[in-house]
Structure formats: structure tokens, C-alpha cells
Amino acid sequence: MAGKRVLCISFSDINRDARVLRQLEVLAELGEVTTVAYGEQPPGATEHLRVDEALPSLPQTLSGVARLALRRFDAVELTAPAIREALRLVGDRRFDLVVANEARAMAMAHEIAHGAPVLADLHEWAPEERTHVLSWRLLVKPFMTHQCAKYLPKMSAVTVVNDSIGAMYTERFGVAPRTVRNTGPYRDLEPSDMAAGRIRLVHSGGAVPGRNIEAMIEAVRRLDERFSLDMYLVPARDGGKYLDSLRALIGDETRIRVHPPVRPAELADTLNGYDVGIFSLPPLTPNHRLMLPNKIFDYVQARLGIVFNASLETDRIILDHDLGAIAPDPTEGALHDTLAELTEDQVRGFKQNADKAAKVLNSVEDSAVTRTLAAELLGQRA
Known part of the structure; x- marks a missing residue:
């Protein structure tokens, strides 16, 4: 694949996006990768085009907003501030393969590709990503639905996070996505020893409203002294306001602590010192209902027991x-x-089971799907 040029588009802070970082590892094996995204240059990128984090990736x-309201979707698809900036940064560069992360990047990817194949990693179900928010439901859902109907047939390959979401794309848009789960690499760790009389809970993820973090805090506050909760939280793009509200909610409860986020490559080692990874998410959208997040695989690689609320894919x-216990609701x-x-004995057993599961619940199989698809698409340009 010498000399092949790949463009990876992601409107996320790319160094905090574990899924895209794993994708980059594979793409870097196959050619020279240019990334266009928020944040600093990530590992694996030969060239990085940094988009100003203040620029939104939706119009x-x-x-x-006026064009969205008038359903002038074709006229608005390349006008989001971040997309306009990304197009400017890419300029007249040419690529042998373009990878579009999430549906909002498909129009731009098609524009830039100039006939080269485009691999769309949709991650989750795009039309209803945030339909619990009224403005999204009224303005963005119809736009995303239009984007999927228009561009998915033009994509050379499509990937999604799990089979259930893939089936939704097949039923609605007639495409057949391949599944690439949010698994991380295998980590050579062992379950940490239990501390006598203690069950050390941990949660990692975004400090974003709607993630039910308040419920986790209140649930642990009511537990007995055996339990503690440490949270490694990525701040929302709100200047830290929501994170501050969580700290205020915790108050002087010493058994609940908030830590800065750690890089994806360091997460399993950091979490390994705990006992049970927890998560609880109300099924406000199809993506919530069919969730299969990074963190369940992070918890397995960290050799933790797991407690999640009931959800088809994680159950x-x-x-x-x-691996653990399932709360009947969020x-x-x-x-x-x-x-x-x-x-303590149950948790010790769950941690031992996670040690066995870590050998199969890792990114070897999922990275192979990305590798095969990308290599085939690059071969079409040979």
C-alpha cells in the first residue's frame, strides 16, 4: 500500500475519541493518513488539519437554522462552520480513500473524494442521535435522515457499532453495514486484589448532561461505607459548568471523587485498581436503548466487574x-x-471472569473488519 493517501474526517476531539484512534492505527498500516478534526495531531497521522474547536459541525x-427549518437540506449540507473550515484546510489535496466518521461528515467526504472510495463509519444511529432535545428533533433529525438517504448509497462501505444499529440502517436505508464494535486492544493485566471490606466502584466517560451521572452519585451516596466511587470525566464543551455542578452535588461526600480524564491508551491501567465499573443511561434515544459503549470493553480490559442498567447489547x-449484575432500569x-x-466474593468472581473475557472482547476482530474494508477500497484505486 506504499504511496496510498488516506483522509480521516472526524468532528470530535480526536485524541479523546477512542474509536477513531483505533481506526487510525489500522489506516496508518495502509498508507499515509491525513486527519481533519478538532484537537492536536493524533498518533498515526502523517499530517493533521486542526479545526477550531469553537466551530460547530452542524449548521x-x-x-x-433557517434553511433547516425550510427543509433546504442540499443547500445547507456544507455550510456548518466546522465543515466550511475543514474544506478550506483540505484545499485541493487528493486522496485514495476518504473515511467519514459519523453521518455529518458524509457530504464533505463525498465532496472531497473526487471519485475516490469513501468509507463511512456511522458509529451509531444518526437520525435520532439527540432526539430527546426538541431542537434536534424538529430541525436536525429530518436533515440527518435526508443525509443518510442521499449519501449512504454513494458510500463504498459502511460500518456501525453493533448489529442492532446496523439492522436499523438496512431496514430504513437499504445498506448492509459491517459491525466494528468499540472494543479496545488487549491489555496484559490481572485483576487487582480486593481490599477487605471495600468495593471500589469506578466510572469513566463524558461529563455530559443526560448521561445520568447524578443518579450514580445519589445511588452511591445511599450505599453503606463499603462502597466508594471514583469518576474519570471528560469535561463537556461548556467551560466546565456541568462538571462544576456535579462537584457541587457531591459536596463533602468523601467516598465520591472526580478525577481528570486519562488518555484512552492509559485508561485500562488506571481503572485496574478498582473493582466494579458502573454505568446507567436512560433509553431516551435508540442509541441509548441499543448502547454498546467503549466503557464496557474498557472495564473488561481493566479486569473489573460490571454493573449497567438493562440494555439489549450490553446485557x-x-x-x-x-461479568456482573444488571440493574432492571436506569x-x-x-x-x-x-x-x-x-x-466481595461475587465481585472477585466477576473480576476473574473479566480476565477470561478480555482475551476475546478486544479489538483484534473488529480492527480486522476495518483493515479488510480499507485495504479492499485502496486496492480498487491501485
């Missing part, structure tokens, strides 16, 4: 490998009651 300008993994009470029933 949130006055004229953009399957927890039950198949006997309420504070259900999470509290599920955690309260844990014993």
Missing part, C-alpha cells in the same frame, strides 16, 4: 461472560439496590 448559524455481553433506586446486593 447552527442563523442562516443555517448480552454481561450475561454471556458472567433509576437511582434500581442502581442502588443492585449495587447493595453485591458481595
Whole structure:
């Protein structure tokens, strides 16, 4: 694949986006990779075109919102401030393969490709990403649905995070996505020893409203002194306001602590010193209902027991490998009651089961899917 040029588009802070970082590892094996994204140059990129983090990747300008309201989707698809900046940065460069992360990047990828193949990694279900927000439901959902209907047939290959979401794209848009789960690389770790009389809970993820972090805090506050909760939180793009509100909610509760985020490559080692990874997410959207997040695989590689609220895809993994307990719903009470029933012996067993599962719940299989698709598409240009 010498001499092949690949463009990877991602409107995320790329160094905090574990899925895209794993994608880059594979793409870098196949050619020289140019990234266009928010944040500093990531590992694996030969060239990085940095988009100003203050620029939104949706058409949130006055004229953009007006066009969305008037359903002038073709006229607005390349007008989001971040997309306009990304197009300027890319300029007249030419590539042998373009990778578009998430549906919002498909129009730009098609524009830049100039006939080269485009691989769309949609991640999750794009049309209803944030339909619990009224403005998204009224303005962005129709736009995203139009983008999928227009551009998915033009994509050379499509990947998604799990089979359930892939089936939704097949039913609605007639495409057949391949599944690339959010698995991370295998980590050569062992379960940490339990501390007598203690169950050390941990949570990692974004400090974003709607992630039910308040319920986790309140559930742990009501637990007995055996339990503590440490949270490694990525601040939202709000100047730290939401994170500050969480700290205020915790107050003087010494058993609940907030830590700065750690890089994806360091996460498993950091989490390994704990006992149980927790997560609770209300099913406000199809993506919530069918969630299969990075963190469940991070927790496995860290050799932790797992407690999640009930959800189709995560239930399957927890039950198949006997990794932990499932709260029947995402309420504070259900999470509290599920955690309260844990014993040290149970948790020790869950951690041992995670050690076995880590050998199969890693990115070897999923990276192979990306590698095969990208190599085939580059071969078409040979």
C-alpha cells in the first residue's frame, strides 16, 4: 500500500475519541493518513488539519437554522462552520480513500473524494442521535435522515457499532453495514486484589448532561461505607459548568471523587485498581436503548466487574461472560439496590471472569473488519 493517501474526517476531539484512534492505527498500516478534526495531531497521522474547536459541525448559524427549518437540506449540507473550515484546510489535496466518521461528515467526504472510495463509519444511529432535545428533533433529525438517504448509497462501505444499529440502517436505508464494535486492544493485566471490606466502584466517560451521572452519585451516596466511587470525566464543551455542578452535588461526600480524564491508551491501567465499573443511561434515544459503549470493553480490559442498567447489547455481553449484575432500569433506586446486593466474593468472581473475557472482547476482530474494508477500497484505486 506504499504511496496510498488516506483522509480521516472526524468532528470530535480526536485524541479523546477512542474509536477513531483505533481506526487510525489500522489506516496508518495502509498508507499515509491525513486527519481533519478538532484537537492536536493524533498518533498515526502523517499530517493533521486542526479545526477550531469553537466551530460547530452542524449548521447552527442563523442562516443555517433557517434553511433547516425550510427543509433546504442540499443547500445547507456544507455550510456548518466546522465543515466550511475543514474544506478550506483540505484545499485541493487528493486522496485514495476518504473515511467519514459519523453521518455529518458524509457530504464533505463525498465532496472531497473526487471519485475516490469513501468509507463511512456511522458509529451509531444518526437520525435520532439527540432526539430527546426538541431542537434536534424538529430541525436536525429530518436533515440527518435526508443525509443518510442521499449519501449512504454513494458510500463504498459502511460500518456501525453493533448489529442492532446496523439492522436499523438496512431496514430504513437499504445498506448492509459491517459491525466494528468499540472494543479496545488487549491489555496484559490481572485483576487487582480486593481490599477487605471495600468495593471500589469506578466510572469513566463524558461529563455530559443526560448521561445520568447524578443518579450514580445519589445511588452511591445511599450505599453503606463499603462502597466508594471514583469518576474519570471528560469535561463537556461548556467551560466546565456541568462538571462544576456535579462537584457541587457531591459536596463533602468523601467516598465520591472526580478525577481528570486519562488518555484512552492509559485508561485500562488506571481503572485496574478498582473493582466494579458502573454505568446507567436512560433509553431516551435508540442509541441509548441499543448502547454498546467503549466503557464496557474498557472495564473488561481493566479486569473489573460490571454493573449497567438493562440494555439489549450490553446485557448480552454481561450475561454471556458472567461479568456482573444488571440493574432492571436506569433509576437511582434500581442502581442502588443492585449495587447493595453485591458481595466481595461475587465481585472477585466477576473480576476473574473479566480476565477470561478480555482475551476475546478486544479489538483484534473488529480492527480486522476495518483493515479488510480499507485495504479492499485502496486496492480498487491501485
